[in-house]
Amino acid sequence: MNETILLAILTIITAATPLVFAAIGELVVEKSGVLNLGVEGMMLVGAVSSFTAVHVTGSATLGVLAGMFAGVMLALIFAFLTLNLQSSQVATGLALTIFGVGVSALIGQPLIGVAYEGLPNVQIPVLSQIPVLGRILFSHDILVYCSIALVIAVSWFLRRTRAGLILRAVGDSHDAAHALGYPVIRVRYLATMFGGGCAGLAGAYLSMAYAPMWVENMSAGRGWIALALVVFASWQPSRVLFGAYLFGGISILQLHAQASGTINIPSQLMSMLPYLATIIVLVLISRDHGKIRRNAPASIGKAFHPTT
Amino acid sequence: MFRKTVLAKKLLAAATGLLLTTFSGILSADDPFKIGFVYVGPVGDHGWTYRHDIGRQAIEAEFGDKVATTFVESVPEGADAERVIRKLASSGHDLIFTTSFGYMNPTVKVAKAFPKVKFEHATGYKRGDNVSTYSARFYEGRAVLGTIAGMMTKTGTVGYIASFPIPEVVRGINAFTIAMRKVNPEATVKVVWVNSWYDPGKEADAAKALIDQGVDIVTQHTDSPAPLQVAQERGVMGFGQASDMSAFAPDAQLTAIIDNWDKYYVERTLAAMDGSWKSEDVWAGIDSGMVDFPEYGAMVPDDVKAAADVIKESIVDGSLHPFQGPIMDQNGKVVAEEGTNIDDGTLLGMDFYVEGVQGTLPK
Numbered sequence: 181m182n183e184t185i186l187l188a189i190l191t192i193i194t195a196a197t198p199l200v201f202a203a204i205g206e207l208v209v210e211k212s213g214v215l216n217l218g219v220e221g222m223m224l225v226g227a228v229s230s231f232t233a234v235h236v237t238g239s240a241t242l243g244v245l246a247g248m249f250a251g252v253m254l255a256l257i258f259a260f261l262t263l264n265l266q267s268s269q270v271a272t273g274l275a276l277t278i279f280g281v282g283v284s285a286l287i288g289q290p291l292i293g294v295a296y297e298g299l300p301n302v303q304i305p306v307l308s309q310i311p312v313l314g315r316i317l318f319s320h321d322i323l324v325y326c327s328i329a330l331v332i333a334v335s336w337f338l339r340r341t342r343a344g345l346i347l348r349a350v351g352d353s354h355d356a357a358h359a360l361g362y363p364v365i366r367v368r369y370l371a372t373m374f375g376g377g378c379a380g381l382a383g384a385y386l387s388m389a390y391a392p393m394w395v396e397n398m399s400a401g402r403g404w405i406a407l408a409l410v411v412f413a414s415w416q417p418s419r420v421l422f423g424a425y426l427f428g429g430i431s432i433l434q435l436h437a438q439a440s441g442t443i444n445i446p447s448q449l450m451s452m453l454p455y456l457a458t459i460i461v462l463v464l465i466s467r468d469h470g471k472i473r474r475n476a477p478a479s480i481g482k483a484f485h486p487t488t
Numbered sequence: 489m490f491r492k493t494v495l496a497k498k499l500l501a502a503a504t505g506l507l508l509t510t511f512s513g514i515l516s517a518d519d520p521f522k523i524g525f526v527y528v529g530p531v532g533d534h535g536w537t538y539r540h541d542i543g544r545q546a547i548e549a550e551f552g553d554k555v556a557t558t559f560v561e562s563v564p565e566g567a568d569a570e571r572v573i574r575k576l577a578s579s580g581h582d583l584i585f586t587t588s589f590g591y592m593n594p595t596v597k598v599a600k601a602f603p604k605v606k607f608e609h610a611t612g613y614k615r616g617d618n619v620s621t622y623s624a625r626f627y628e629g630r631a632v633l634g635t636i637a638g639m640m641t642k643t644g645t646v647g648y649i650a651s652f653p654i655p656e657v658v659r660g661i662n663a664f665t666i667a668m669r670k671v672n673p674e675a676t677v678k679v680v681w682v683n684s685w686y687d688p689g690k691e692a693d694a695a696k697a698l699i700d701q702g703v704d705i706v707t708q709h710t711d712s713p714a715p716l717q718v719a720q721e722r723g724v725m726g727f728g729q730a731s732d733m734s735a736f737a738p739d740a741q742l743t744a745i746i747d748n749w750d751k752y753y754v755e756r757t758l759a760a761m762d763g764s765w766k767s768e769d770v771w772a773g774i775d776s777g778m779v780d781f782p783e784y785g786a787m788v789p790d791d792v793k794a795a796a797d798v799i800k801e802s803i804v805d806g807s808l809h810p811f812q813g814p815i816m817d818q819n820g821k822v823v824a825e826e827g828t829n830i831d832d833g834t835l836l837g838m839d840f841y842v843e844g845v846q847g848t849l850p851k
Contacts, residue, residue, distance in 0.1 A: 187700040195693055285530055292532045295736045298721065391688035391714040393736060396530035397562075398712075400687040431690070435697035438680045439647065441847035447653070447681035448850060 188436055189316050193324055194390055196428030198223070198382040198399075200327040202406035203413075203420045204334050205378020210410060211338060212371035213351035215481040217273025218258055219379050220403025221280020226251040226383025228284040231291055231394040240299055244323070244384050251380020252373045254280060259372040263365050266483045281397060291394040298392035299323065321389050323381070328421075330378070335417040347371060351477030354484045364484050379403065405455075412462035415475045423462050430454040521583070521761050523547060524576035525559040526569065528588035533686060535711030535730040536747065537561065540587045540610075543749030550754045554761075565590025570598060577602040583760045585753070586610065595619060606760050611656070613836075615767050622752060625773035626656075627663035627835070628803050629745035631810035632774075632781065633727050634667030635799045636742050637705045638675050639792045640725065641668075647698030648679045649691060649708040649715050653850045655838040657709050662842045663810040664707065667799065669844045677845045678703055688714040699724055705742075716740055725787070732782035741785050743796070748780040771832070775804040811835065816843045 202219050209216050230247030234240060258276050261267045299321040308318040338344040349357045350367045358364050382402070387394055405427065413419035434450040437443040466472060525544050529537035544557050558581065563572050569591045576584050577598055585608045586595045592612035599607045599619045607619045615621055637646045646668065650657050665677045678701065680694045687710075695706050695715035699722050706726040708715045713736040719726040720737035728734065728744025752770070759765040772778045781800075784793050802808035813824030818841045824830045841849050 184700050188697070191693055191696045191700070195689065198689075285532060288532060292534055292538075293735050295717070298717075386689065391692045391712070392717060393688070393713060395534055395686075395688055395712055396532040397686075398688045400684070400689060402689070432693055432697065435680050435682075435694050436701065438847065439678050439694075439697045439701045439703075441678060444848055446850040448683055451681070451683040 184436075186312060186315060188432055190320075192425065192429045192432045193320060194428075195432055196424045197324050197327050198385045198390060198402055199406050199409060199424035199427060200331060200421055201323075201382035201385060202379050202403055203409040203424060204327075204331050204417060205375040205382075206406055207410045207413075207415055207417060207420055208334060208338075208347070208378075209371050209375035210480055211351045211415060211477050212347050212368050213354055213477050213479040213482065213484075214259075214262065214368050214372055214375075215269045215273065216255070216258055216276070216372060216375055217270060217407065218254065218276025218280060218403075219375075219406055220399055220401070221277035221284075222251045222254045222376050222379035223280075223383035223386065223399045223403045224284040224397065225254050225280045225287075226380030227387035227398060228288040228291070228383075228394055229380070230384035231294075231296065231387040232287065234296055234388060235291060235294055240388065243388055244381065247380040247384025247387075248377040249380065251376040251378070251383065253376070255372045255376020255379075256369075258376075259369050263368055263372075263484070266485070269481050269483075277403070285396045288394045288396060292396075294394065296388070296392045299389040323385050323389060326381075331417050331421045338417070348477070351479060354479050354482070358484075358486060364486065368484075379406075382406070409458070409462075412459055412466070414462075414466040414472045415477065416466075419462065419466065423458055426461060427454050427458040430457050520554055520556040521551070521757070522581040523555055523557045523757060524581040524584040525557065526563050526572055526576070526584070526586045526588075526591060527559060527561040528563060528565060528590070529686060529711070530562050531559070533711055534713060534733070535686065537587070539730050539747040540585070540749055543753040544585075546750035547753050547757050551757065551761075555757065563591075566594075570594035573598045574601070577605045581605060583608065583757060583765075606765055608756060613769075615769060617767055620756070620766075620768045620770070622756075622768075622770040622772075624747060624776075624778040625771055626745060626747075626779055627659045627810055628773040629779040629781070630660045630663040631667040631803065631808075632796050632799050633707055633743065633745065634664035635671055636788065636792055636796050637664070637707065637727075638668035638670070638672035639795060640742065640788070641672065641675055641705050643702050643704045644672070644675045645701075645703045646675060646677050647695070647701075647703035647706045648677050649694045649698070649706065649710055650679050650681050651685045651710045652683060653681060655836055658841070658849065659835055659838045660709050661845060662838065665842050665844045666815060667810065671795065675844070679841075679845060679847055681850060682710060684710065686711045688712040691715050692718050695719060695726075696722075713737070725785075728782070734782065734785065739785075739787065742788055743781050743784050746780040746782060748778055751777050773803065774800055817841065818843060818845060818848075 226247035229250035230243040233246035234243035261272045262269045302322050304318040308314045350364050354364045409423045413423045431454040434453050527537040531541040560572050583606045587610045589611045595609045596614045599616050609621050611623045612621050668675050682690050682694050691710050692714040695718035704724045706715050706719050708729050713733040716726045716733050716737040720740040725740050725742050728741050730747050732744050734741040809829040811830035813828045814826045815824040817823050
């Protein structure tokens with residue numbers, strides 16, 4: 181039974197990792213005052229690009245890079261349309277998702293039915309030999325470690341660095357930031373590109389580690405879950421991480437509960453559980469309104485017209 | 489098909505209207521016979537829709553430029569479907585295949601407005617003068633898989649990844665379990681419902697959960713090759729679904745059920761072209777070729793192959809019915825006496841587990 185619990189934890193980590201990547205990227209984007217609803221589309225394009233790169237070159241590193249690059253490219257389209265041409269962020273983001281679904285299907289046409297053995301696990305020497313803990317903490321594919329490091333880095337960047345402060349200022353009041361001489365558009369471009377890269381990475385994780393193959397629409401709504409996580413975690417990196425693991429954890433545990441055949445809850449209800457529980461828990465821990473107001477980027481989704 | 493959050497739901501609803509209605513058509517010179525297809529998933533799903541599209545390609549290969557085919561993929565079941573079907577009917581298509589259960593009402597409705605157009609609806613039960621229905625007895629294939637699983641399992645527990653608790657899926661679970669317990673009376677089936685036809689990540693998670701709980705064979709009624717991939721990685725075995733998935737799991741795929749619509753599609757097209765087309769209700773099995781199998785995996789021993797072949801042959805020659813009595817349900821109640829079979833009516837509305845399935849059926 182202990183072995184079962186251990187294996188379940190390993191599965192939870194795989195399930196949570198793509199959500200962590202996509203959500204932490206979107207968090208930075210939103211903190212800069214941009215709402216990009218195209219996460220799902222960027223994930224899919226990232227997934228297909230990384231799978232293509234792995235298939236053609238055989239290099240996992242190139243695969244990951246290709247996924248990130250594709251995500252950044254898609255984000256650039258979004259940034260140009262919304263930041264330069266002042267198109268509506270909501271509409272453009274939705275269009276980006278629809279575009280991403282279509283273009284990834286097109287690129288992926290020749291990849292259907294192609295197999296890939298998946299990212300190798302990195303056993304951290306010595307540490308991975310520790311019984312139980314070693315396997316839970318120190319023997320994953322490299323991207324799992326990256327996702328945790330990324331959350332810590334983003335958290336540090338937003339709170340402790342001058343650049344992070346500027347990013348938050350831009351997100352809270354672009355007019356004030358502009359008046360102080362900060363390059364609002366440039367900051368938002370960089371944040372949006374970062375978000376795109378993260379979504380691409382999340383996609384790469386899906387097609388290279390989670391379910392190593394390409395099939396159309398394989399993200400199956402995970403981009404939307406990531407978007408929701410950011411809001412319900414009230415824009416705090418540590419809560420995004422917690423939310424992603426909570427969601428992953430409950431999704432996996434309900435499958436285990438079903439497989440064990442001992443718990444008598446309708447499976448439809450079980451499938452709802454991760455969504456319900458994640459929202460309820462995150463709303464409860466973030467119910468301090470003052471804090472939400474302080475954390476929420478005040479000019480999110482608003483177009484910026486520089487008045488020189 | 490999507491997993492939605494409450495927040496995303498509204499946005500998605502707005503997006504679905506625009507979603508992915510890709511038209512692909514070939515038009516050639518002297519007025520070809522036009523055939524339209526409506527698909528519920530993307531042609532690249534490597535499962536259900538993919539196999540229907542292979543059927544469409546078989547029509548093209550057979551009739552060449554005498555026909556022109558059009559398909560619309562990823563059409564949501566509901567209001568959108570009616571619009572798409574109506575569009576195909578009004579743009580000169582002579583024969584239209586609607587390939588998902590949820591297209592039933594829209595198909596019947598549009599068919600009334602276009603009496604000259606012929607409609608073929610997959611897996612439904614409403615017919616009309618110009619509406620036929622067709623489906624395959626996939627449960628016959630499940631009986632073959634169950635036989636193999638019963639002979640190959642070492643732990644005596646087999647995992648079954650199921651999509652939605654509808655009769656089609658429940659029937660498959662039961663046919664599989666009955667056949668398995670004929671060769672291995674102690675073996676049981678663990679079922680996990682993922683409430684999705686198609687979510688590679690979730691299907692993989694379900695496979696992992698089942699394997700973690702001690703099953704050594706995983707079978708599935710969901711569409712992606714992800715569970716088989718997990719089986720391969722974990723060193724257990726499984727079965728492909730809808731198409732041959734051995735490329736994804738060469739060491740894990742024992743065999744697969746292949747949906748093979750090719751012959752039916754070609755026959756119906758021919759009938760529609762020469763005027764002999766009539767409204768029919770077709771529910772065909774292994775004998776028609778609609779339920780097909782690839783080569784056995786290399787790890788299947790000869791005696792298992794032979795036993796599986798016997799099952800196939802006796803289903804084809806009628807000496808074996810996958811739901812041949814005596815059959816007991818989970819609670820030990822007799823649902824078919826010795827010497828009787830469960831009839832088609834009960835099969836079409838099947839809502840109970842047979843003996844040997846663990847857990848309770850969600851209703």
